[in-house]
Amino acid sequence: MDCSVIQPDLFAYHFATLDEEARARVDEHLLGCQKCLRAYLGIKRHMELGVGLPGRPSEAARLRLREAVADAFRPSLGARLGRWLRRPIPLYQGLATAAVVLLLASITPLLLRRPSPSALPGGERVDTSRSHPASLAIY
Amino acid sequence: MESDEALYVRVKQGDLRAFDELYARYEGPLFGFLLSQLGNRADAEDVFHESFLGALKTREVTFERGGGFRTWLYRIARNLTSNRLRSERRGVRAVARLPSGDHAPPAEEALVERELFRALDDAIARLSPALAEVYRLRCSGLSYEEIADVLETPLGTVKSRMNQMVSLLREEMRPWTAR
Numbered sequence: 001m002d003c004s005v006i007q008p009d010l011f012a013y014h015f016a017t018l019d020e021e022a023r024a025r026v027d028e029h030l031l032g033c034q035k036c037l038r039a040y041l042g043i044k045r046h047m048e049l050g051v052g053l054p055g056r057p058s059e060a061a062r063l064r065l066r067e068a069v070a071d072a073f074r075p076s077l078g079a080r081l082g083r084w085l086r087r088p089i090p091l092y093q094g095l096a097t098a099a100v101v102l103l104l105a106s107i108t109p110l111l112l113r114r115p116s117p118s119a120l121p122g123g124e125r126v127d128t129s130r131s132h133p134a135s136l137a138i139y
Numbered sequence: 140m141e142s143d144e145a146l147y148v149r150v151k152q153g154d155l156r157a158f159d160e161l162y163a164r165y166e167g168p169l170f171g172f173l174l175s176q177l178g179n180r181a182d183a184e185d186v187f188h189e190s191f192l193g194a195l196k197t198r199e200v201t202f203e204r205g206g207g208f209r210t211w212l213y214r215i216a217r218n219l220t221s222n223r224l225r226s227e228r229r230g231v232r233a234v235a236r237l238p239s240g241d242h243a244p245p246a247e248e249a250l251v252e253r254e255l256f257r258a259l260d261d262a263i264a265r266l267s268p269a270l271a272e273v274y275r276l277r278c279s280g281l282s283y284e285e286i287a288d289v290l291e292t293p294l295g296t297v298k299s300r301m302n303q304m305v306s307l308l309r310e311e312m313r314p315w316t317a318r
Contacts, residue, residue: 075153
């Protein structure tokens with residue numbers, strides 16, 4: 001089929017408004033004709049790029065929008081805390097936390113135990129029966 | 140890949156990573172649509188910002204079928220665009236053009252191609268607002284059903300406008316395509 005017959009149909013082909021028979025005709029022609037295929041791809045690219053132009057909002061605009069969304073949908077303190085408590089904990093982190101807790105649990109009684117007032121190193125005992133603190137006899 | 144609707148729900152729960160994902164999907168096509176409708180970046184950025192935020196902040200919307208968020212977003216964008224254009228009393232839609240030399244086939248072919256695309260841009264600029272809108276939404280990747288949703292018109296009307304637009308382009312471009 002002649003290119004001059006196919007090419008006017010390329011717009012309809014791109015927008016899928018051709019009937020089935022016409023579409024099949026264009027499909028078949030494009031498979032064998034580099035010139036028309038290049039024309040079709042060029043038109044397609046131009047139309048799509050022409051709409052999606054260079055082509056993105058600026059980075060400043062993106063950050064402004066992101067901040068606005070963050071402000072609008074910031075979760076409540078309760079929701080954030082709940083989410084933190086429900087988060088999955090890695091195994092190594094759990095084991096390390098358990099080890100620290102056990103260590104603290106075992107040394108805390110030692111730290112809190114006060115030495116007995118009647119005992120000195122070496123087994124000597126302090127006589128606390130006298131009331132005057134200056135006249136403590138050691139025996 | 141998570142659907143737009145699932146990401147929408149997560150954004151409303153404060154998940155900014157979901158917002159980043161959703162934004163990445165639409166920054167190109169939606170911004171391109173707005174830029175082609177409004178003709179300048181500043182306006183397009185403003186309307187993009189308002190559309191996205193408006194779509195997210197609307198009280199719980201139920202999306203009945205796939206593609207629901209997309210049409211919702213485009214509908215808001217289109218309404219905001221119409222309001223802005225009406226308030227600025229613009230009579231002519233500016234069709235932004237590709238920078239020349241964007242793609243590089245051989246010299247003579249490049250010249251012919253450039254003239255073809257210039258003629259195409261002129262033909263699109265001469266379309267009526269209703270047909271131009273359908274053209275731009277279709278080029279943004281929306282299906283006919285989605286376009287009908289965005290424009291809040293029957294599907295038949297959209298198809299009829301598409302056919303009309305294609306016929307006009309075909310006639311306008313005949314001198315270029317029948318060589």
